[in-house]
Amino acid sequence: MSRISLSRFLIEQQRKNNAIDAELRLSIEVVARACKAINHAIRKGALAGVLGEAGTGNIQGEAQKKLDVIANEVLLDANEWGGHLAAIASEEMEHPHPIPTDYPKGGYLLLFDPLDGSSNIDVNISVGTIFSLLRCPDGVDGTDEKVFLQPGTQQVAAGYTVYGPQTMLVLTLGNGVHGFTLDAEIGSWILTHPNMTVPEETKEFAINMSNMRHWEAPVKRYIDELLAGKEGPRGKDYNMRWVASMVADVHRILTRGGIFTYPRDAREPNKPGKLRLMYEANPMSFIIEQAGGAATNGHQRILDLQPTALHERVAVFLGSKREVEVVTRYHQS
Numbered sequence: 001m002s003r004i005s006l007s008r009f010l011i012e013q014q015r016k017n018n019a020i021d022a023e024l025r026l027s028i029e030v031v032a033r034a035c036k037a038i039n040h041a042i043r044k045g046a047l048a049g050v051l052g053e054a055g056t057g058n059i060q061g062e063a064q065k066k067l068d069v070i071a072n073e074v075l076l077d078a079n080e081w082g083g084h085l086a087a088i089a090s091e092e093m094e095h096p097h098p099i100p101t102d103y104p105k106g107g108y109l110l111l112f113d114p115l116d117g118s119s120n121i122d123v124n125i126s127v128g129t130i131f132s133l134l135r136c137p138d139g140v141d142g143t144d145e146k147v148f149l150q151p152g153t154q155q156v157a158a159g160y161t162v163y164g165p166q167t168m169l170v171l172t173l174g175n176g177v178h179g180f181t182l183d184a185e186i187g188s189w190i191l192t193h194p195n196m197t198v199p200e201e202t203k204e205f206a207i208n209m210s211n212m213r214h215w216e217a218p219v220k221r222y223i224d225e226l227l228a229g230k231e232g233p234r235g236k237d238y239n240m241r242w243v244a245s246m247v248a249d250v251h252r253i254l255t256r257g258g259i260f261t262y263p264r265d266a267r268e269p270n271k272p273g274k275l276r277l278m279y280e281a282n283p284m285s286f287i288i289e290q291a292g293g294a295a296t297n298g299h300q301r302i303l304d305l306q307p308t309a310l311h312e313r314v315a316v317f318l319g320s321k322r323e324v325e326v327v328t329r330y331h332q333s
């Protein structure tokens with residue numbers, strides 16, 4: 001049986017399905033290539049001296065790990081000369097990054113979380129990269145932050161890489177979700193999980209339970225009911241998993257169903273959640289919806305939210321449709 005590489009898959013999407021143009025295809029290829037280099041650094045770990053703190057902080061006030069900085073640089077470096085982009089935005093940079101004047105430019109905006117789940121790097125647990133692509137309107141300066149502030153419905157592609165027991169890249173171009181496994185010996189992403197779907201029903205949830213005392217009433221009610229199991233109002237026993245890498249938790253949900261939640265809580269009342277809308281919640285919501293699931297902030301569909309800032313935060317409930325519907329309903333009553 002012939003194997004379908006990411007490159008062949010993307011060419012087919014361009015030529016047969018007209019789902020993407022050449023610029024978008026090349027931009028996705030460049031992101032995927034950079035993720036191979038990040039994978040290489042992660043796999044080397046202590047041998048390459050890449051573990052531990054960088055000794056710096058990002059714009060969000062979070063301490064950066066060495067690999068946060070390395071992954072950001074790898075993605076920037078690859079995409080500024082090889083991508084067909086108008087500008088790049090990252091979790092690790094306060095403002096959009098311009099494409100140098102003498103480099104080729106294009107009509108797309110790339111956003112990424114270069115390393116997701118960075119608290120897990122030093123303990124050898126799965127981490128990931130998340131990315132999102134938007135169009136940059138003609139004649140508009142891509143480095144103007146406002147150009148990035150488009151609702152998630154405007155994404156033309158989104159994906160993530162999970163650096164786990166296998167390295168996988170999961171991608172949507174708005175016509176389904178497809179998973180590619182890195183064949184490290186030949187350096188190719190191979191289509192191994194075509195048409196991934198999230199089952200509508202689930203018995204598995206993901207939340208950081210240690211924050212329970214800070215949750216709002218609808219979240220507390222929802223989780224209490226899951227914990228009550230067969231004897232409770234939901235009438236079944238639920239299992240819980242929390243990797244603390246959104247990428248790994250979402251990948252599990254794409255593979256076998258479940259609900260992932262990172263609600264708003266009372267620890268930092270002025271922040272509507274921990275996760276970032278533009279390069280965490282939006283790409284993951286696009287993927288989950290394309291796989292038949294749902295994603296809300298408890299009140300509204302995440303993809304419909306109008307962003308107001310590049311590093312804006314948002315509450316996240318995503319995964320199996322029925323569960324997302326229940327917790328969203330509880331926020332409305």
Ligand SMILES: O=P(O)(O)OC[C@H]1O[C@](O)(COP(=O)(O)O)[C@@H](O)[C@@H]1O
Nearest residue numbers: 113115116117118208244245246247
């Ligand atoms: O440590 P907590 O509060 O459970 O948060 C875990 C969440 O934070 C994150 O690690 C945030 O991502 P970054 O590592 O990119 O900042 C998510 O991947 C994960 O779901």
Ligand SMILES: [Mg+2]
Nearest residue numbers: 113116117280
């Ligand atoms: Mg993250």
Ligand SMILES: [Mg+2]
Nearest residue numbers: 091113115116
């Ligand atoms: Mg990160």
